[in-house]
Amino acid sequence: MRHVKEIGTIIEQMQAAVAAMCEQNPDFYAKYPMSLTTEADNDDIRLVTEQWQLPDDYLYFLQHYVPDKVSWNTDQYISLNLYGARELPQGQWGYNYNPVTQEDILDWPSSYLVIASDEGDPYCMDLSRGDTVIYTAEHGTGRWDFDIAYDDLASFLQSALLPSGLEEWELEEDVQQVNYCQLMLTGEGQDKLKTIMFIKKTFSCDYAQARAYLDQLPLLVYKGVEQRAAGIEAQLKSIGADYKRS
Structure with a gap:
């Protein structure tokens, strides 16, 4: 759990960013509220750990990142949704599972877990590796052509906090x-x-x-x-x- 302390700090920064967004436009967020809390439901954690063997750093993140209608907009992301433990199972739909036909999607890499998406583009971890290297691919091209996006989870999370237009x-x-x-x-x-x-x-x-x-x-x-x-x-x-x- 080498990056746990860093991930904890980033989550605190994310909470501050969400609070700042709500403060910047209180009328809008009063109608369309969003929140970010830091204590996941034990049942949600149990369900994901029963389904997947998760890296320790990522499990820590899921235990302390509980979003409600939160998305991240930067120069890189249009609307990045980072899944909490509750959203994680359904976050796989359309990638490795078709909920309409209730069938697995065979061309999806079986060890890839989608932890976030940006307007349909998935961000994944390869659970067969045991690390938190983040992969991404463009959706809608007819095939999945994955590239490494970030070397670890902490770097990926930090990218969501970079304000648009700031170098x-x-x-x-x-x-x-x-x-x-x-x-x-x-x-x-x-x-x-x-x-x-x-x-x-x-x-x-x-x-x-x-x-x-x-x-x-x-x-x-x-x-x-x-x-x-x-x-x-x-x-x-x-x-x-x-x-x-x-």
């Missing part, structure tokens, strides 16, 4: 040099559909929720450091949305 050098800037701003979406602009899709991605909600939120403008879409605001502002300009920066 490593920006994260290392002295805090005294950081300026803050906020972006308010004020109108649907030139293309209502593109604006709805922007809201959908920004708030990790479904289409109906994004459309409903567009009817309640103005909408705070960002509040934080200016470096990240530049990327979001560029997106707003590219779709022709009406917005205000302050």
